[in-house]
Amino acid sequence: MPELVSEKIVRARKAHQCRTCNQMAVMPGQEYTRSTYVFDGRIYDWVMCADCRACASFVFSWCSYDGDGIGEDQYDEWAYDTGWEADSDPATQSDEQKAAISYLVRSRKMVAGHAWVGVAGHPDDLECTHREDGTDATYCGGDERDHLWSTR
Known part of the structure; x- marks a missing residue:
């Protein structure tokens, strides 16, 4: 079990x-x-951004x-579990859901900048x-399930 020696902001x-x-969030x-x-x-030192x-x-x-310690894996699991089912309207999201979505977008595990656009004529291609x-310089290429509020 990790032992905390010091913690400071x-x-x-x-x-x-x-x-x-x-x-590179700091x-x-x-x-x-x-x-x-x-x-x-x-x-060892653990650096954590304010978000x-x-x-x-x-x-x-x-x-x-x-x-036993909490790391990126636990944050990922929590964020997927909590944020994935959140409504697309921020007014109906809990503070925890907003934090989870923010984490997924910040850690680049969820695309929020645009809606998913499928491959024309290939509905099975995600x-x-x-x-x-x-x-092509700005081609997304991400999976459908990684896009915020896609039709998944």
């Missing part, structure tokens, strides 16, 4: 990758959480935290053919 002097959503000047742990005789920190209480409650600017 600090202001970034350089960009950091969040260990939870695996994105930019210079932003506050983030830095936790130091000891596990199996090794010491992932805001989800932490939901994740800990969802997975019935038993002291690849999205959306092109942001009409060129």
